[in-house]
Amino acid sequence: MTQETRPLSKKDIRRENEKLILEAAEKVFAEAGFGGATMQLIADLAGLPKANLHYYFPTKESLYRRVVQAIFHDWLKAADIFDNAPGPVEGIGAYIDAKMEISRRHPAGSKVWASEVMHRAPVIQDYLETTLVEWTEGRMAIIRRWIDEGKMNPVDPRHLLYMLWATTQHYADFGHQIETLNGNAPLSDAQWEAAKDSVKTIILTGIGAIPSA
Amino acid sequence: MTQETRPLSKKDIRRENEKLILEAAEKVFAEAGFGGATMQLIADLAGLPKANLHYYFPTKESLYRRVVQAIFHDWLKAADIFDNAPGPVEGIGAYIDAKMEISRRHPAGSKVWASEVMHRAPVIQDYLETTLVEWTEGRMAIIRRWIDEGKMNPVDPRHLLYMLWATTQHYADFGHQIETLNGNAPLSDAQWEAAKDSVKTIILTGIGAIPSA
DNA sequence: CATCATCTTGACCATACGGTCAGGTTAAGA
DNA sequence: TCTTAACCTGACCGTATGGTCAAGATGATG
Incomplete structure (x- = not known):
């Protein structure tokens, strides 16, 4: 057969x-x-x-370049949700969800990206200087608008973005550490939900988008 | 001469x-x-x-091991401040300051640590399973006490710790990206202060340790 | 001053790695 | 069916790397 x-x-x-x-x-x-x-x-x-x-x-390098480019593409795509959101609760909340999901489903990609940046981005420096700069400016403008509209506290948009990146990607890049601290077990569905909720609650509370408990 | x-x-x-x-x-x-x-x-x-x-x-590996061990040592030492603090504002605030300072002064160490963990900690796995687990339990207990004493919101202590690690270490590990987004310039003294303030404000507000603006 | 343990280093070795290539196989197209 | 372009791969090559070693230099010790 x-x-x-x-x-x-x-x-x-x-x-x-x-x-x-x-x-x-x-x-x-x-x-x-x-x-x-x-x-x-x-x-x-x-x-x-x-x-x-x-x-x-x-060459090995050309293969590596293709891998990194694909990851960068996904990375940016995750942020579409950010736009057209009425306010930070929806926009940033959805962005956190999306990036946490990437960390969960594609941890390898996240690690390659982290490694590339840590090594001074030898392959995608030009992307950082063009695409990423533009992307960042755009989201910062959105955040500023939300601040002007009184939908959140006047935090520095740049550092808020860094915090979003850092916190969500941490669950992929340091996944091994997290598993070790979880008794050498991968996070369960419920634990992933708890992680997402924690991140969203602390950050959205932290920027005054939702009231403190 | x-x-x-x-x-x-x-x-x-x-x-x-x-x-x-x-x-x-x-x-x-x-x-x-x-x-x-x-x-x-x-x-x-x-x-x-x-x-x-x-x-x-x-061997190369023995040299690498010594480097990683030294970094792990500093990593833990930075957390002494955490203890004996009367509440989250002082304890967590000082911890953020300390870890941001490490990111600024010893970015290489932070990167080596990140790389080691990303590669599944081939060298310091035993430390993770013993020392780090104990350390984490201890700080989680302190955070829970603060929660019980009504000094902060009932957030998940574990994910709060992850957020602290992620956010502070991001400034070292992704320092190159941050510099690129800063017009290819390292952060100035004032910018480092702004970064620290942003992180502290958002997190301490986020856990209800200080009032929202 | 004599002996010894420690430190120093140019030359060397085995291995592993990225990359090449010639010769073969297979689908596409006329 | 025949030709061609695309695909496949075992065998091979030059180089770079981790590691060794033997012979010498230098500070410690009594």
């Missing part, structure tokens, strides 16, 4: 293999860092011979 | 060289990660021949 699979088209092969490689690469880069990752390790995890990796991605 | 330096004693030589090596190693490990760091790079930065490093630290 072997599965009767008709041959994949060339395009499907390409898409399939690139996907396999990128997924494996993300994991390995996250676990070992760029320097500690080896093409052989990635190849083994992807189930392909090493030479095949070099067929699709000429 | 050459300096007339009398010969260093053997003990001084050892202390001096170990210090040189450990400082250089911390920087290199922070910038390149464990895998990306090379003994040659560390040797060059320390101004010593590579073979000399292996005289004091037999």
Whole structure:
């Protein structure tokens, strides 16, 4: 009863293999860092011979670049929720939810991103200077508007954003520490909910968007 | 007018060289990660021949272990302030100040720590499971006491601690991103003060330790 | 001053890694 | 069916890296 699979088209092969490689690469880069990752390790995890990796991605660096770019893309996309929100409770609340969900579902990506930035962003510095700067300015303007409209306290928008990034990404980047402090067990569904609630409550209370208990 | 330096004693030589090596190693490990760091790079930065490093630290891993242990030590020491504080405003406020100061003065150490944890703590897992667990339990007890005494809102102490770690360490670990968003300039004294104030205000307000603006 | 333990270092080695390539296989297209 | 372009991969190569070592220099000790 072997599965009767008709041959994949060339395009499907390409898409399939690139996907396999990128997924494996993300994991390995996250676990070992760029320097500690080896093409052989990635190849083994992807189930392909090493030479095949070099067929699709000429160098280790080009593979790494693709991984980081994909992560940056998701990173920005998570912030769409921020816009069009009537106020901080909805906007920031949803943003926290979205970023916590990323931390939960794609911890490897978050780690690769953290590693890249920690190492002075050798690959995506240009993105930081253009896209990220614009993105940040835009959200800061929204926060300022909410402040002007009296929907929250006059906090520094920049540091509020840093706090949002730091707090949500912490659950991915330091996930191992958190698991250790949780008796070497991953957070349960309920614990993830509690984490989200805690973060949202403290921050939204902290900026005066919801009343203190 | 050459300096007339009398010969260093053997003990001084050892202390001096170990210090040189450990400082250089911390920087290199922070910038390149464990895998990306090379003994040659560390040797060059320390101004010593590579073979000399292996005289004091037999392997790259043993050197790395010493670096991480030193950082963990500082990490815990910063929390002494936490104890004996009459309430969250003083205790948590001082803790935030202390950890922000570490992020400012020793960003490399913070990065090495982050990297170690992100890579599943291959070297200090036992410390996490013993010392860190105890430390965390202790501070959670203090926070619970403050809650019982009505000095702050009944937030989850665990997630409050995570938020404190995440937010303060973010200024070191993601310092490059922060600098980029600051027009490629390091934060000035005033900006560091503003950062500290923002963090303290939002968190202390968020837990109901100080009134909302 | 003589002996010893400690420190120093250039030269060397084995290994692992990123990357190459030639020769083969397979789907696409005419 | 035949040709071509895309895909596949075992074997190979140069280099960089962690680590070793033997021989010498230097401070401690009595």
